[in-house]
Amino acid sequence: MLIRRFSTTARQDGFSCALGKAWRYVFRRLRGQGPSTVAPSSDHRVDPSALYLGPVWQELAQHNGFHISATPAVLQRRRQIALIGDLNLPQCRKYRVEQLATFWQALGVEFTYAHYEDIPRATSILQQATHLFEYRLKTTDVTQMLRYEARRLRLPVLYDLDDPLFSVSAYGTYGNMAAVDPSLKTHFLNEAPKYLSMMNGADVLSVSTPGMIAHTGLYSPRPTYLRRNFADCQTLTNGARAMQTDRPDDGCFRVAFASGSLGHEMDLAEILQGLSAFVQADPKRRLMLMGHVDSKILPNGLDKQIERFKFTDYGAYLNALACADCAVMPLSDDVFNGCKSAVRVLDAAAVAVPSIVGSIGDLAAVVRHGETGLVVGADLRWTEALEVLAQDLTYTRKLGRTARKDIETYWSGKAEPHIISPELVRWVEG
Numbered sequence: 420m421l422i423r424r425f426s427t428t429a430r431q432d433g434f435s436c437a438l439g440k441a442w443r444y445v446f447r448r449l450r451g452q453g454p455s456t457v458a459p460s461s462d463h464r465v466d467p468s469a470l471y472l473g474p475v476w477q478e479l480a481q482h483n484g485f486h487i488s489a490t491p492a493v494l495q496r497r498r499q500i501a502l503i504g505d506l507n508l509p510q511c512r513k514y515r516v517e518q519l520a521t522f523w524q525a526l527g528v529e530f531t532y533a534h535y536e537d538i539p540r541a542t543s544i545l546q547q548a549t550h551l552f553e554y555r556l557k558t559t560d561v562t563q564m565l566r567y568e569a570r571r572l573r574l575p576v577l578y579d580l581d582d583p584l585f586s587v588s589a590y591g592t593y594g595n596m597a598a599v600d601p602s603l604k605t606h607f608l609n610e611a612p613k614y615l616s617m618m619n620g621a622d623v624l625s626v627s628t629p630g631m632i633a634h635t636g637l638y639s640p641r642p643t644y645l646r647r648n649f650a651d652c653q654t655l656t657n658g659a660r661a662m663q664t665d666r667p668d669d670g671c672f673r674v675a676f677a678s679g680s681l682g683h684e685m686d687l688a689e690i691l692q693g694l695s696a697f698v699q700a701d702p703k704r705r706l707m708l709m710g711h712v713d714s715k716i717l718p719n720g721l722d723k724q725i726e727r728f729k730f731t732d733y734g735a736y737l738n739a740l741a742c743a744d745c746a747v748m749p750l751s752d753d754v755f756n757g758c759k760s761a762v763r764v765l766d767a768a769a770v771a772v773p774s775i776v777g778s779i780g781d782l783a784a785v786v787r788h789g790e791t792g793l794v795v796g797a798d799l800r801w802t803e804a805l806e807v808l809a810q811d812l813t814y815t816r817k818l819g820r821t822a823r824k825d826i827e828t829y830w831s832g833k834a835e836p837h838i839i840s841p842e843l844v845r846w847v848e849g
Contacts, residue, residue: 469560471538472568490573491549498847501544502532503565504554504579510679513733514762515554515581515627518651522832522839528847541565545572550847553621554579557613566620575846578621579646583634583758585615593755595682598713603681615639625843628781631758644840647781648760650769650826653733658769658823661737670703672809675743675772677709677763679730684716686756689749691716693802697809698724704809707743709736741770744815745792745808747801750779761785764792768826773818775804784837785830791822 479485500523506512516532523530531548533540535556542565545551551574556562569576583589587608590596596604615638618624624643626635635643650658667673674694676687687694695718698704706721709728717725728739740746746767750756759780767774768785774792776782786792793804808815829837834844 466560468536468538469564472542472564476571485571487571487573490575495549497529498527498550499529499531499548500550500552500847501548501574502530502552502554503535503541503544503556504532504552505556506532506534506554508555509733510762511555511581513651513653514648514760515579518649518653518832519552521652522834523847525832526834526844526848535562535565538565542568545569545574548572548574550574551576552579553577553617555581555584556617557584557610558616559613562617566617575623576621577623577625577843577846578618578641579625580614580618580635581627581631581648581760583631583755585611585618585638586634586754587611588637589634589753589755589758592753594685594751594753595755598682598684623843623846625840626758627760628758629784630781634754634758642842644843644846646839646843647837648762648765649832649838650765650830651832654765654769655827655831657734657737658741658766658771661734661741661770662823664738664741666742671705672701672703672812673705673707673726673743673745674698674805675707675709675740675746675767676712676748677736677740677746677766678711681711683711684713686749686751687712688716689751690747690801691718693800694747694805695721697802697805701809707739709739737766737770740767740772743767743772744812745805746772746774747805748774748776748782749801750777750782752779756780765826765830768819768822768830771816771819771823773808773815773822775801775808777801785826787821787825790818791825792818 476485502516502519504516506516520530520532531544533544535541538561545565545568551569553576566576590604590607590611618639619641621641624635624639624641625646626632626643627646627648629645632643632645694706698706699721705724705726707726707728710730746763748763750759756779759782761782761784764774764776764782764785768791774786775795776786776792777795783794786794788794793799793807795801795804832838
């Protein structure tokens with residue numbers, strides 16, 4: 420450790436400087452003094468990865484090259500977005516990162532992205548960028564280093580998020596947390612300030628739903644713009660392929676409920692009693708449970724009419740979903756769900772399956788009631804909506820086909836106000 424520090428100092432500050440520091444260190448130790456008059460903190464150890472750019476910055480500073488004269492977006496007519504994010508969650512990566520590449524390239528904007536822990540790539544794409552997008556990042560030694568480099572390069576910074584990870588009030592009242600280990604809820608509550616700190620260090624924010632915009636406004640003064648998830652080429656192509664899947668030829672009516680993460684049992688519980696009664700009323704009805712659903716919440720006697728599908732990749736998920744006659748998407752009424760996007764509606768529509776949704780979150784915005792699916796409310800209950808579709812398969816199939824047409828024409832990735840705020844497009848292009 421001491422030899423490495425001596426070598427680093429000699430390389431950066433010169434051999435004589437390193438020798439002087441070494442002598443002063445030895446002198447203090449001979450006098451019985453510690454390496455510092457302030458004891459080092461045991462609570463915080465700097466991530467060694469966060470030191471990646473330190474030697475480069477010092478070299479630039481010593482040669483008067485640290486600061487640049489003007490922002491790249493002013494000097495250049497071209498636009499290039501570098502997105503650095505947490506890319507660990509497949510669904511988030513698809514809807515908030517990968518589909519943006521095609522979207523911005525269609526507008527003549529180059530787009531590259533990197534996982535924040537891939538530091539060589541993340542720092543590399545910053546060098547050519549005119550704008551930085553950050554996705555789902557919290558304050559860490561590494562993210563602060565990357566943000567510092569972006570500011571050194573005078574890049575405008577946008578922060579993007581599709582769940583209220585910054586919100587103690589959302590997680591504190593999130594009903595789905597009742598179905599997971601309490602320590603997980605405590606973890607999210609403790610992490611929330613780290614996300615908010617990152618958000619408030621950006622210039623502008625983008626979020627996925629109008630509900631998220633309203634809730635974000637309670638926490639951040641930054642301008643916040645809408646960028647909804649949409650049906651990208653992968654969704655439409657995989658959906659078209661899945662529609663070629665042969666439906667089971669057994670005359671059964673299938674209702675699908677999909678869960679991509681833990682805790683959605685509490686959403687299902689909102690309609691489970693009526694849904695179970697609907698399924699059990701006819702032996703030719705099936706409930707398809709896809710992904711993470713704890714069987715403990717299911718009522719007795721329903722097992723023989725349940726079809727289980729493990730959490731899988733996107734293509735296999737659509738193949739299974741294409742065998743359903745309709746999809747149900749209940750959400751418990753809380754702040755967190757009020758921010759939810761309509762990705763499940765898009766998935767179902769991609770395979771021409773109509774959705775039944777409620778008024779919580781942004782799901783109803785993607786469903787045209789009676790034309791592409793059904794929106795339950797005071798005039799239509801969940802079980803009534805299920806009976807409508809089960810009793811008229813011709814109507815149900817028509818809803819599914821129209822839903823598919825809708826996402827091809829209206830919910831695809833076009834730069835229109837219901838997909839992306841015009842102010843956000845101008846922020847990049849201007």
